[in-house]
Amino acid sequence: MGIVTLIISAMLVSNVVLVRFLGTCPFLGVSKKISNAIGLGLATIFVVFFSSLLSYGLYHLVLKPLGLEFLSLVSFILIIASFVQFVEMFLKKYIPSLYRSLGIYLPLITTNCIVLAIALENIGNNYSLVETIVYSLSVSAGFLLVLILFSVIRERIDSLNRVPQAFKGVAIALIITALMTMAFFGFQGLV
Amino acid sequence: MKQKINIFISSAFSNNSTFVLLLGLCSILATSSSLSSAVGMGLAVMIVLMMTNLIISLLRKIIPAEIRIPVYIIIIASTVTVVDMLMKAFTPELTITLGVYLQLIVVNCIIMARAEVFASKNKPLDSLIDGFGTAFGYLISIIVLSLLREIIGTGSLTFVNPFTNATVFSWTIFDARYAISLMVSNTGAFLILGLLLAAINALSMLISSHKKRRKEALIAKGGQG
Numbered sequence: 336m337g338i339v340t341l342i343i344s345a346m347l348v349s350n351v352v353l354v355r356f357l358g359t360c361p362f363l364g365v366s367k368k369i370s371n372a373i374g375l376g377l378a379t380i381f382v383v384f385f386s387s388l389l390s391y392g393l394y395h396l397v398l399k400p401l402g403l404e405f406l407s408l409v410s411f412i413l414i415i416a417s418f419v420q421f422v423e424m425f426l427k428k429y430i431p432s433l434y435r436s437l438g439i440y441l442p443l444i445t446t447n448c449i450v451l452a453i454a455l456e457n458i459g460n461n462y463s464l465v466e467t468i469v470y471s472l473s474v475s476a477g478f479l480l481v482l483i484l485f486s487v488i489r490e491r492i493d494s495l496n497r498v499p500q501a502f503k504g505v506a507i508a509l510i511i512t513a514l515m516t517m518a519f520f521g522f523q524g525l526v
Numbered sequence: 527m528k529q530k531i532n533i534f535i536s537s538a539f540s541n542n543s544t545f546v547l548l549l550g551l552c553s554i555l556a557t558s559s560s561l562s563s564a565v566g567m568g569l570a571v572m573i574v575l576m577m578t579n580l581i582i583s584l585l586r587k588i589i590p591a592e593i594r595i596p597v598y599i600i601i602i603a604s605t606v607t608v609v610d611m612l613m614k615a616f617t618p619e620l621t622i623t624l625g626v627y628l629q630l631i632v633v634n635c636i637i638m639a640r641a642e643v644f645a646s647k648n649k650p651l652d653s654l655i656d657g658f659g660t661a662f663g664y665l666i667s668i669i670v671l672s673l674l675r676e677i678i679g680t681g682s683l684t685f686v687n688p689f690t691n692a693t694v695f696s697w698t699i700f701d702a703r704y705a706i707s708l709m710v711s712n713t714g715a716f717l718i719l720g721l722l723l724a725a726i727n728a729l730s731m732l733i734s735s736h737k738k739r740r741k742e743a744l745i746a747k748g749g750q751g
Contacts, residue, residue, distance in 0.1 A: 353712065354712055355556070356551075356552050356553075356555040356556040356712065356715070357552055357630075358552070359551045359552045359555060360548075360549070360550075360551060360552065360635060363548070363551070405607060405611065406607075408603050408606060408607050408610070408629055408632060409600060409603040409604055409607060412599055412603045412632050412633070413596070413599065413600065413603075416595075416596060416599055417596075447633070448552050448630045448633045448634075451629075451630060451632065451633050452626050452630060455626055455629055456626060459626070499724075500727075500728075500731065501724045501725075501727040501728035501731060502720075502724045502727070503727075505548055505720075505723055506720050506721075506723040506724040506727060507720070507724075508720070509716045509717070509719050509720030509723065510716070510717060510720040510721070512716040512720075513713045513714075513715075513716035513717035513720060514713075516711075516712050516713045516716060517713050520713075
């Protein structure tokens with residue numbers, strides 16, 4: 336598969352949230368304000384990129400030569416959790432301004448299924464190093480894109496204040512998401 | 527005994543992970559397109575949750591408080607690996623259908639939440655019951671969602687035994703020409719879950735307003751007497 340096709344398919348055609356249901360929890364939880372959405376989206380891109388690089392290295396340099404492929408799930412989740420912890424401590428100590436704007440989203444990312452799913456898929460799909468980098472960047476960019484779009488719609492809906500009582504909160508958010516998935520069907524012919 | 531039943535009811539219904547706490551929606555949405563995959567996913571979560579709750583509860587006095595989260599993660603990930611390997615061996619077709627979502631049970635918030643909130647503080651048997659109850663609530667929610675999606679989306683209901691791949695039953699509810707195939711796709715997943723949540727909200731609002739009215743009536747009666 337060409338690199339361009341990979342980018343388009345990972346970002347739009349099989350979008351993480353709308354088509355593959357990954358990262359639904361932060362998608363619904365941190366989308367009430369556009370500033371929060373951008374913060375979480377950028378933090379996700381950062382963590383996904385580095386943790387998929389780390390797990391790619393671990394798999395091809397350690398697990399595969401030793402024949403320990405079955406340990407990939409355990410070791411990937413540990414790598415992700417400790418990497419997030421490390422980034423949090425590093426930012427707190429050396430770049431406090433960035434920590435204040437991004438830091439609160441970092442612990443949320445450990446339990447974000449996108450990170451682990453991409454790490455596992457890079458291995459499952461037998462991607463090369465370049466493909467791993469491109470794939471992880473474009474999937475998380477797709478997450479950022481959808482998160483921004485969704486938070487803009489949600490801000491507008493909340494400001495209108497015309498949602499029926501029973502639909503307030505997550506119910507209307509899920510229905511908006513359903514409508515967005517229909518819009519994203521339009522990309523299906525691209526690849 | 528009554529206390530044990532209370533643990534079960536609280537974890538399965540009044541604190542239902544999907545409809546009340548909104549945890550672990552990814553796997554609910556992704557694997558509810560057919561009844562067979564929903565039941566498979568629900569049972570896998572049940573096994574993992576009961577095992578991890580039991581192990582964490584047995585080790586709760588040994589695990590140091592400072593590093594409990596990484597320890598929980600390792601226990602959960604190892605259990606999921608074991609379940610994944612067993613399912614690959616005995617139910618290969620189901621494993622392909624569930625795909626990456628089976629391994630993603632590791633990052634399912636429900637399991638971590640039960641470990642942190644319940645299993646780390648309670649006796650093994652209670653934790654086992656809590657795990658069973660929470661997973662039962664999960665199973666019920668995923669089955670409800672998959673029933674609605676499969677019936678509206680295809681007009682029929684099929685269940686395949688995951689071990690033998692034989693069809694257990696296949697009922698036609700209505701003619702497939704009138705089925706809304708959108709409901710089997712991802713749009714249907716979000717739409718039906720949203721409508722279900724709204725229905726549950728409306729119902730609980732109705733119940734609470736009814737209770738309020740009865741209470742007011744009682745107070746008015748008491749005032750007269």
